[in-house]
Amino acid sequence: MALIVQKYGGTSVGSAERIQAVADRIIRWKEKGNDVVVVVSAMSGETNRLIDLIKAVNPRGSAREQDVILSTGEQVTIGLLAMALESKNCPAKSYTGSQVKVLTDNSFSKARIMDIEDSAMRQDLDDGKVIIVAGFQGADENGNITTLGRGGSDTTAVALAVALKADECQIYTDVDGVYTTDPRVVPNARHIPKLSLEEMLEMASQGSKVLQIRAVEFAHKYNMPIRVLSSFDEDEQCKSTLVTREEDIMEKVLVRGVAFNRDEAQLTVTGVPDEPGIAFKILGPISDANIEVDMIVQNMGSDNTTDFTFTVHRNEYEKAKEILCVFADEMGARTCGGDNKIAKVSIVGVGMRSHAGVARDMFEILANEGINIRMISTSEIKVSVVVDEKYLELAVRSLHEGFGLENEAKSVA
Numbered sequence: 001m002a003l004i005v006q007k008y009g010g011t012s013v014g015s016a017e018r019i020q021a022v023a024d025r026i027i028r029w030k031e032k033g034n035d036v037v038v039v040v041s042a043m044s045g046e047t048n049r050l051i052d053l054i055k056a057v058n059p060r061g062s063a064r065e066q067d068v069i070l071s072t073g074e075q076v077t078i079g080l081l082a083m084a085l086e087s088k089n090c091p092a093k094s095y096t097g098s099q100v101k102v103l104t105d106n107s108f109s110k111a112r113i114m115d116i117e118d119s120a121m122r123q124d125l126d127d128g129k130v131i132i133v134a135g136f137q138g139a140d141e142n143g144n145i146t147t148l149g150r151g152g153s154d155t156t157a158v159a160l161a162v163a164l165k166a167d168e169c170q171i172y173t174d175v176d177g178v179y180t181t182d183p184r185v186v187p188n189a190r191h192i193p194k195l196s197l198e199e200m201l202e203m204a205s206q207g208s209k210v211l212q213i214r215a216v217e218f219a220h221k222y223n224m225p226i227r228v229l230s231s232f233d234e235d236e237q238c239k240s241t242l243v244t245r246e247e248d249i250m251e252k253v254l255v256r257g258v259a260f261n262r263d264e265a266q267l268t269v270t271g272v273p274d275e276p277g278i279a280f281k282i283l284g285p286i287s288d289a290n291i292e293v294d295m296i297v298q299n300m301g302s303d304n305t306t307d308f309t310f311t312v313h314r315n316e317y318e319k320a321k322e323i324l325c326v327f328a329d330e331m332g333a334r335t336c337g338g339d340n341k342i343a344k345v346s347i348v349g350v351g352m353r354s355h356a357g358v359a360r361d362m363f364e365i366l367a368n369e370g371i372n373i374r375m376i377s378t379s380e381i382k383v384s385v386v387v388d389e390k391y392l393e394l395a396v397r398s399l400h401e402g403f404g405l406e407n408e409a410k411s412v413a
Contacts, residue, residue: 002167003125004029007039007135007157011174012231013077014044022172022231023084026130030090037121037131037164039157040081042073063108067137067147070109071097074134074153082132092130095121097145102138102156104146110290111138111146112214113155116163133160151212158218158226169224171211172231177241178203178210180405181258185396188406191239192256196246197223199256199348202382206346207261211243219243246350254351255358255403258396261344262389264294265317266374267310267324271334274306281331282308285323291316295344295377295386305334309375311386314340342374343392346384347399359383365402371395 078094085092101117135153161169204213226243328336375386
């Protein structure tokens with residue numbers, strides 16, 4: 001008998017008919033002798049509806065009250081799915097995040113999971129019940145409802161799988177796995193049957209939307225296998241992508257995929273003193289405002305000054321720019337400005353560790369298309385560049401073709 005944690009996204013539970021189909025799928029897994037814990041998102045469109053209500057009443061309302069409202073979407077889904085299972089003679093019990101005791105910090109709208117109480121769920125599993133948990137939410141130590149941010153149901157599912165020592169965490173969505181890039185941009189993108197947690201972590205952090213990055217971080221930290229499947233494919237032998245430890249993958253693929261992110265913005269301050277601690281003075285206030293910084297470039301000038309450039313999420317651009325320009329005025333910087341019409345493109349693959357020249361090939365491919373590179377960031381298995389947003393799709397298509405990703409993956413020693 002295996003313990004399986006399954007997560008179903010908003011489109012998978014978007015109607016009463018879809019919820020009935022999910023119930024049938026869960027029952028098939030139970031009939032194979034498995035214990036099943038299910039995490040669900042709000043029904044498709046429900047979170048956006050709640051956000052619109054918040055904007056209509058008080059768009060500047062407190063983050064605490066917004067979390068109270070946004071958490072209700074998943075509560076509807078867990079109740080409906082439990083009732084659907086009961087109607088099919090399958091015992092089930094629903095839990096909100098606070099009922100499970102998903103303990104989080106108090107960072108409303110961006111809360112992080114600190115601990116999960118599993119004793120009640122284990123008792124229900126021993127009693128033969130299917131456990132259905134509201135994703136995307138928890139509660140802080142004072143009992144305040146918190147939410148984990150967009151895509152947080154993935155994080156809930158992986159965290160529950162880790163806490164319960166599940167055999168596998170299955171993420172059901174509207175796609176049948178991970179592809180070499182987004183098929184909407186490159187129609188001949190190739191399905192990837194298996195990739196490493198480290199590769200998935202890089203792809204998620206660089207813009208791949210299939211899995212939420214914090215969920216992959218959880219899985220990577222605790223070596224929890226994730227399987228990505230389509231909830232719209234009724235074939236039990238359907239395609240999927242298994243995301244697992246690198247040791248469980250025989251081949252070391254040179255370039256596994258091309259990830260991209262449109263939601264980037266660039267900020268630059270020039271002519272600040274080139275002195276110890278200047279990076280902290282620039283980024284400290286940005287961090288204090290709970291704004292995440294991605295890529296960073298610092299250039300030293302010949303006049304004992306430095307230019308400092310970094311990227312943030314486009315939604316945080318105006319807020320970060322205001323903070324940065326206040327600092328620039330205080331320091332007597334030459335200029336302070338930015339650009340929110342940029343994009344990030346990345347190539348990822350574990351084979352890059354042992355193969356020189358991949359970055360050079362990437363730069364050559366982009367140069368041949370007349371695409372200027374504005375920033376560069378690298379790791380052992382990833383090369384990322386920032387380009388003008390208007391060149392994003394051209395860059396993705398040219399890199400996908402240039403590295404032959406439409407063909408079978410090229411493995412390296």
